[in-house]
Amino acid sequence: MIWTPLHAKVHRTIRERHLFERNQRLLVAVSGGQDSLCLIKLLLDLQLKWGWHLGIAHCDHCWRPDSQANANHIEKLAKTWNILFYLETATQPLSNEAAARKWRYQALSTIAQANNYHYVVTGHTASDRAETLLYNLIRGTGADGLQALTWQRPLIADIMLVRPLLEITRTQTEQFCHDFHLPVWEDSTNQDLKYARNRIRQELLPYLQTNFNPKVESTLAQTAELLQAEVEYLEQATQNLREEAIRGDNKENPGFSVSLSSDSLPLRLNRRVLQTAPLALQRRVMRQVLQQILPDSPTFEHIEKLTALITAPNRSQTDPFPGGAIAQVQDNWICLKQL
Numbered sequence: 001m002i003w004t005p006l007h008a009k010v011h012r013t014i015r016e017r018h019l020f021e022r023n024q025r026l027l028v029a030v031s032g033g034q035d036s037l038c039l040i041k042l043l044l045d046l047q048l049k050w051g052w053h054l055g056i057a058h059c060d061h062c063w064r065p066d067s068q069a070n071a072n073h074i075e076k077l078a079k080t081w082n083i084l085f086y087l088e089t090a091t092q093p094l095s096n097e098a099a100a101r102k103w104r105y106q107a108l109s110t111i112a113q114a115n116n117y118h119y120v121v122t123g124h125t126a127s128d129r130a131e132t133l134l135y136n137l138i139r140g141t142g143a144d145g146l147q148a149l150t151w152q153r154p155l156i157a158d159i160m161l162v163r164p165l166l167e168i169t170r171t172q173t174e175q176f177c178h179d180f181h182l183p184v185w186e187d188s189t190n191q192d193l194k195y196a197r198n199r200i201r202q203e204l205l206p207y208l209q210t211n212f213n214p215k216v217e218s219t220l221a222q223t224a225e226l227l228q229a230e231v232e233y234l235e236q237a238t239q240n241l242r243e244e245a246i247r248g249d250n251k252e253n254p255g256f257s258v259s260l261s262s263d264s265l266p267l268r269l270n271r272r273v274l275q276t277a278p279l280a281l282q283r284r285v286m287r288q289v290l291q292q293i294l295p296d297s298p299t300f301e302h303i304e305k306l307t308a309l310i311t312a313p314n315r316s317q318t319d320p321f322p323g324g325a326i327a328q329v330q331d332n333w334i335c336l337k338q339l
Helices: 005-016 034-050 067-080 097-114 126-139 170-179 196-211 216-247 271-275 279-293 300-310
Strands: 025-029 053-060 084-089 119-121 152-156 159-162 267-270 325-330 333-338
Touching (some): 025 034, 034 053, 053 067, 053 097, 067 084, 084 097, 097 152, 097 159, 126 196, 196 216, 216 267, 267 279, 271 300, 300 325
Parallel strands (some): 025 053, 025 119, 053 084, 119 159
C-alpha cells in the first residue's frame, strides 16, 4: 500500500476526532464520483490498521438514463475489492434535491439497520461544507444552518452518520483518484445549472476564488468548523435555560408540572427566567419549543413573534401559528395552547 499525506491526514482525523472505533462495521455510501471513490479507497487502505468491516451502499435515484449502468459499475468495484454491496433503487420520482437527500438517508439507514452496520460514512468534503454554508446563507439562516455539515450526527437509533473528509477539498480528491487510477463515474447532473448547488459550485465559488480569495473553500469550511463548536455550546445552554423556564418558580406555579421532554400542549414558560437571559438564548429557547409543536420548521418571524412575549404586557397573545397553536401572556408565564 502506498501511504500518502492524504492517508495520514484522514487516519489522524479519525483518531483525534474519535469518529470510529476499531473493528466496527462501516457502511460506505458510494455514488461513483471522485469524492466517494477517494473515501472508499482511503478506508480500504486504513482497514489494515483499524480492523473495520466495510460494506458499500449505492442509491440509484433513477434520474439519469445511465443510472443503472452507474450502479453496475459500483457493484463491479465492490466485487473487485471483495466488499459486500447493497443497492437501493428509487421506486417513485424524486422531485427535487431535498426529496432525494431525504430518501437517500432513509435508504442508507434501512440498509445499515438491516445488516448491523454501526456507521454510515459519506464522502462530503470541505468543498461541500463551503457550498452548504453559502447555500444556506443565501436562503437565510442562523449559525446552525451555516455549520450544517458536521463531522458526525445520529442518523437513527444506534447508527451514526460520519463524514471523515471535511478537511479535504474536491481538488484533493480529484488528484487522489488520478494518482490511484480510480475509475470515476462522471455524473452529468453535476453540470446542470438548474440546480442551485451546481451554480454555487460552477459559478459562484470560482468567482470568489478569482476575485476575493483563492482559498475561499478552505476558509469557509474553517468558518463552519468554528460555528459548529459554538452552536454545540449554545444548544446546551439553551436546553438548560428552557428546562429552567418550564420549571419556573414553584411558589408562583403551585400544582403545575410538565414533562421537560413533552411536545404536547398546553406548555408554559416562565418569563422572569427568560428575561434574565441574552437575546440569543431567548430566541433559541423559542425555536426549540416551536420545533416541537409546529408541523414544519419555525421561521424567523415565528420565533420573533414568540420571543416578543417575554417582555410584552399581560394578556398579550400571538395570532395562530401553523397548526393552530397560540401563545398568551398570563402574568409571569407564556402559555402555549391549541385553539
